[in-house]
Amino acid sequence: SSSLPEYFVVPSSLADQDLKLYSYSFIGRRMPSWSWNHPNGSALVRMANIKDVLQQRKIDQRICNAITRSHPLRSDVYKSDLDKCLPNIQEIQAAHTKLKQLCVNEPFEETEEKWLSSLENTHWLEYIR
Numbered sequence: 001s002s003s004l005p006e007y008f009v010v011p012s013s014l015a016d017q018d019l020k021l022y023s024y025s026f027i028g029r030r031m032p033s034w035s036w037n038h039p040n041g042s043a044l045v046r047m048a049n050i051k052d053v054l055q056q057r058k059i060d061q062r063i064c065n066a067i068t069r070s071h072p073l074r075s076d077v078y079k080s081d082l083d084k085c086l087p088n089i090q091e092i093q094a095a096h097t098k099l100k101q102l103c104v105n106e107p108f109e110e111t112e113e114k115w116l117s118s119l120e121n122t123h124w125l126e127y128i129r
Contacts, residue, residue, distance in 0.1 A: 009034035014063070034043065098122035
């Protein structure tokens, strides 16, 4: 994948040949990559969606099992589809543009309540939260 770094962490229980084989199943060949680890054992693994719906469950299960086996506490994997609960890049860019317009073009002489309402309508604070 041209969008992944040259080196990244993957579960040690996945063989290189499995990684290469599975990579074709992911959109943009974006294999799961271990992005963050917390001292309490929590880990964040990021991956793209799997293209083939029929193969999705099988591949997803094998990768989740590999992550569990590689995790120091052998914790089960909790998955969250961030596409469904986070704004996309266009929404973030639009919110940022609205925020800039509000800060540059809107006189603060308006009532504080109206300005704060306008700020809320940009959705910027919601997105960065």
